[in-house]
Amino acid sequence: MDVKLSQCFIAVDDHDEALAFYRDVLGLEVRNDVGFEGMRWVTLGSPSQPDVEIVLEPPLADPNASPADRQAMAELLAKGMLRGVIFSTDDCDATFERIQASGAEVLQEPFDQPYGVRDCAFRDPAGNMLRFNQRPAE
Helix, strand or coil, X not given: CCCCCXXXXXXXXXXXXXXXXXXXXXXXEEEEEEEECCEEEEEEECCCCCCCEEEEECXXXXXXXXXXXXXXXXXXXXXXXXXXXXXECCCHHHHHHHHHHCCCEEEEEEEECCCXXXXXXXXXXXXXXXXXXXXXXX
16 A cells, blocks of 8 residues: 655635745645635645645634634634745755745744754745754755
């Protein structure tokens, strides 16, 4: 049996703002943009990873969710309490400079971690934490 990652989901409160960040700043390609029942899902991915997709979705993508649950998820997103993703890069410092130049909120400048990677961290426009790590040269 071979199990692989296919998709991961990131909650966003403004798809157009998130799309500008993930597409224009990070360089991900848009693979799909779908609306359904007043919600929107945008699928992006790295050209070098055609089998892996990131789906930008509403904070609570369930048409049957109560208004109270929608509000709770929106508040958690606003606080940056929902999980983001970790990206790998071949040059952490150059990646940091490019993302910082976009005006993204810096959480951590490039740093050599004790567990062997050099990484940095930002918040996306919705407040999700994104880490960018570079593995040591072999």
